[in-house]
Amino acid sequence: MGDTFRVNLYKKADKKADKKADKKADKRIERQQAIIQYIKAEGSVSNKEAREILGLAESTTKRILREMVQDEMLSENGERKAKRYFIKQ
Numbered sequence: 001m002g003d004t005f006r007v008n009l010y011k012k013a014d015k016k017a018d019k020k021a022d023k024k025a026d027k028r029i030e031r032q033q034a035i036i037q038y039i040k041a042e043g044s045v046s047n048k049e050a051r052e053i054l055g056l057a058e059s060t061t062k063r064i065l066r067e068m069v070q071d072e073m074l075s076e077n078g079e080r081k082a083k084r085y086f087i088k089q
Contacts, residue, residue, distance in 0.1 A: 031056075031064055032073065036087065039074075044084040 034053055039045050045053075051061045065085055068074040075088045 028064075032068060035064070035068065035085075036073070039085065039087050044077075044086050046081075046084055048081075050085075 031054055035045060035050055038049065038053055042049075047058065047061055047065060050065060051058055054061060054064070056064075065074065065076075069076055069085070072088055074085045077084050077086065
């Protein structure tokens, strides 16, 4: 190939990033379990109730519930403030 050369750069594994990702996953699982336990006891949960359970901001709670619906853990019924979340059968 004449006068050219190739350089490959590899990123060193970041153990701190791995631990941070593991912690984040653990928090996510704990939050999901808290929501599921509440639904099992009460039958359903609203965003407001989930916020009170988790002690998080409204936007964070909405994201968690939306992800649980996308992952098919929960189903939703209703619109806006009247929306309720149920364990998907």
